[in-house]
Amino acid sequence: MDCWYEHGLTFSCIPGCRYCCSVEPGFVFLSLKDLKRIALGTGKTLKETLVQYCIPVPMGDVTHFSLKETKRNDCIFLTPEGCGIYEHRPVQCSTYPFWAHILESPAYWEEEKAWCPGIGQGEMYTKEDIQKALAIRTQNPPVTREEIDRILSDA
Numbered sequence: 260m261d262c263w264y265e266h267g268l269t270f271s272c273i274p275g276c277r278y279c280c281s282v283e284p285g286f287v288f289l290s291l292k293d294l295k296r297i298a299l300g301t302g303k304t305l306k307e308t309l310v311q312y313c314i315p316v317p318m319g320d321v322t323h324f325s326l327k328e329t330k331r332n333d334c335i336f337l338t339p340e341g342c343g344i345y346e347h348r349p350v351q352c353s354t355y356p357f358w359a360h361i362l363e364s365p366a367y368w369e370e371e372k373a374w375c376p377g378i379g380q381g382e383m384y385t386k387e388d389i390q391k392a393l394a395i396r397t398q399n400p401p402v403t404r405e406e407i408d409r410i411l412s413d414a
């Protein structure tokens with residue numbers, strides 16, 4: 260089947276935009292690697308990182324973990340200068356907008372422009388770049404409470 264983005268897609272984050280880190284309530288789901296990277300970037304233990312920056316999010320039979328938000332729906336790491344942990348930010352953030360449900364069709368890609376003014380302009384991402392971003396997300400599934408409990412009990 261032909262890949263609708265065979266010739267690539269353009270995207271550049273608009274400096275100062277911050278829309279995906281604030282304004283609307285939402286979840287930033289964390290993989291185990293994300294948690295370890297944030298712990299490294301903040302100089303905290305895994306347990307401190309969970310308690311200080313994360314909330315459990317029940318999802319049916321499993322519970323995942325998301326970054327906390329302020330009352331104004333700002334991510335807990337959002338500063339006036341932008342992301343306070345940019346080099347250690349979660350995979351969900353670093354792979355945006357190359358997410359499976361946004362890339363399902365050209366229509367969904369166009370629709371996402373309503374949320375992100377950087378879509379459709381700026382830097383060209385090849386089909387290979389996009390598929391690499393999709394693979395990174397697949398390889399970093401959200402961590403579950405069971406995994407976390409096991410890690411913390413071993414610590």
Ligand code: SF4
Pocket residue numbers: 279280287326334335336337338341342343344345348349352
């Ligand atoms: S971790 Fe950084 S990039 Fe991700 S939502 Fe928070 S402020 Fe935005």
